[in-house]
Amino acid sequence: MINTEALFKVSYGIYIVCSGNKEQGNGYISNTVFQVTAEPVRFASCCSKKNYTSELISKTGSFSVSVLHTDVSPEIFGKFGYKSGKDIDKLKGMQIKYGLTGVPILLEGIVAFLECKVIDTIDVGTHLIFIGELVQSEIIDDSQEPMTYQYYRQVRKGLAPKNAPTFMVKTKPAAKLDEIKPKKFRCNACGFIYDESVENIKFADLSPDWVCPVCGSEKEDFTEIISESI
Numbered sequence: 001m002i003n004t005e006a007l008f009k010v011s012y013g014i015y016i017v018c019s020g021n022k023e024q025g026n027g028y029i030s031n032t033v034f035q036v037t038a039e040p041v042r043f044a045s046c047c048s049k050k051n052y053t054s055e056l057i058s059k060t061g062s063f064s065v066s067v068l069h070t071d072v073s074p075e076i077f078g079k080f081g082y083k084s085g086k087d088i089d090k091l092k093g094m095q096i097k098y099g100l101t102g103v104p105i106l107l108e109g110i111v112a113f114l115e116c117k118v119i120d121t122i123d124v125g126t127h128l129i130f131i132g133e134l135v136q137s138e139i140i141d142d143s144q145e146p147m148t149y150q151y152y153r154q155v156r157k158g159l160a161p162k163n164a165p166t167f168m169v170k171t172k173p174a175a176k177l178d179e180i181k182p183k184k185f186r187c188n189a190c191g192f193i194y195d196e197s198v199e200n201i202k203f204a205d206l207s208p209d210w211v212c213p214v215c216g217s218e219k220e221d222f223t224e225i226i227s228e229s230i
């Protein structure tokens with residue numbers, strides 16, 4: 001048996017992985033960055049082949065990892081997690097610096113950053129795992145807590161608005177909602193999908209001052225998804 005709920009019991013952090021250079025830089029949100037060896041210090045980062053950043057890491061042979069903190073602005077999620085650098089310049093107007101290898105490093109909303117030089121790449125089908133050796137690392141704001149994936153899912157998504165208790169329910173069997181077919185609504189700004197079958201509360205019943213848990217857009221900025229082919 002496979003219980004997909006068990007997958008959410010695995011812990012992760014939340015990071016911005018950047019690559020490229022001054023002329024062509026980009027980054028994406030990742031929850032799959034982890035240290036793989038201590039001597040030498042090496043990190044792995046799992047990146048979809050479809051991500052623009054994946055192309056840049058393959059090209060430049062290096063990447064940076066910015067460790068997001070719990071107070072990071074929601075717009076960072078909208079921009080770096082739901083939009084592609086193929087379409088927009090994500091680093092424009094952001095606070096960044098360039099590392100020893102020339103890669104951009106995002107400095108906003110972070111506790112610390114790492115910079116790694118790729119020493120191996122593993123093809124795992126849909127994704128590439130880049131193994132990088134640490135070339136530098138720095139603490140930027142030690143007063144902040146690193147964000148975890150659980151925090152992102154439960155606090156940013158469920159408890160940030162005033163009517164937080166209505167968002168507490170993460171996953172309930174769809175059978176409890178089967179009288180009315182659950183609907184889905186997409187945030188026009190960041191693409192976040194509010195899925196009634198997961199949230200267990202109808203979109204229409206959310207308070208008018210509820211906002212997108214990812215980028216902070218208003219409730220009225222959501223559009224109902226009519227087709228299932230999304």
Ligand SMILES: Cc1cc2nc3c(=O)[nH]c(=O)nc-3n(C[C@H](O)[C@H](O)[C@H](O)COP(=O)(O)O)c2cc1C
Nearest residue numbers: 028029030031032047048051052053081083084085
């Ligand atoms: C919370 C969160 C975690 C994510 N984790 C990963 C990840 O580990 N690997 C990945 O390839 N994409 C991940 N993504 C998706 C990318 O951030 C997203 O596809 C991004 O738009 C890719 O940007 P790019 O095309 O500019 O590189 C995650 C997104 C979110 C919101």
